[in-house]
Amino acid sequence: MAEPTPETLNRVLWKIPNVLCLIGSRSGDEWNGMTQSWVTQVAMEPVLVAISVDASAVTNRLIREGGSFSINLWDREDTRPFVKFSKPAIKDGMTLNDRAVREGVTGAPIFEEAVAYLECTVWQTIECGSHDVFLGEVVDAGFQTDDDDPEVARMEDTRMKYGGVKRGGH
Ligand SMILES: Cc1cc2nc3c(=O)[nH]c(=O)nc-3n(C[C@H](O)[C@H](O)[C@H](O)COP(=O)(O)O)c2cc1C
Numbered sequence: 001m002a003e004p005t006p007e008t009l010n011r012v013l014w015k016i017p018n019v020l021c022l023i024g025s026r027s028g029d030e031w032n033g034m035t036q037s038w039v040t041q042v043a044m045e046p047v048l049v050a051i052s053v054d055a056s057a058v059t060n061r062l063i064r065e066g067g068s069f070s071i072n073l074w075d076r077e078d079t080r081p082f083v084k085f086s087k088p089a090i091k092d093g094m095t096l097n098d099r100a101v102r103e104g105v106t107g108a109p110i111f112e113e114a115v116a117y118l119e120c121t122v123w124q125t126i127e128c129g130s131h132d133v134f135l136g137e138v139v140d141a142g143f144q145t146d147d148d149d150p151e152v153a154r155m156e157d158t159r160m161k162y163g164g165v166k167r168g169g170h
Helices: 006-013 058-066
Strands: 021-027 030-036 039-043 048-054 068-073 099-103 109-111 116-128 131-143
Touching (some): 021 058, 021 109, 030 048, 030 058, 030 099, 030 109, 048 058, 058 131, 068 109, 109 116
Antiparallel strands (some): 021 068, 039 048, 048 131, 099 109, 116 131
16 A cells, blocks of 8 residues: 655645644743644543643653643634744743743643633653653643633634644645
């Protein structure tokens, strides 16, 4: 059977719908926020959510050291932060890239502007080559908007792409 070309792989993989959100992580005085699209619930009991984070990302090290992370879901109308948070964030007081954060129950940063958030402790880490999958047990969650059913940002709301094959396609 012929192998799919990198181009076909990319085009098919990019068809998978994904959220776009910010991952909050922290180890001691080091805090970060990072643009993330690979997020999904993977179990109900316990309630586990998986995120897959580049092995070389600052966020990866902070999650390993800190043992927790937050998932910050963003207003669908405001996709501006996602470009800026694809590089390590600058912390100034209780802000990351000028966006206010507070300390969650695990110590990980929660963005005040997030319309909804989940906070997780690392339940298991699975090394997957280029990325590590962190299975997080949800320890806190909430909404931070008056809208009782907010729409959250998705990859399709932007012209950005993530994933596919490492070389040959993009
Ligand atoms: C639209 C978009 C989606 C992304 N999704 C992910 C993702 O799911 N996992 C990941 O490891 N990096 C993802 N990234 C890349 C990280 O945001 C980027 O590599 C970041 O620089 C690494 O974070 P750091 O600040 O922790 O080093 C994405 C980037 C963009 C622009």
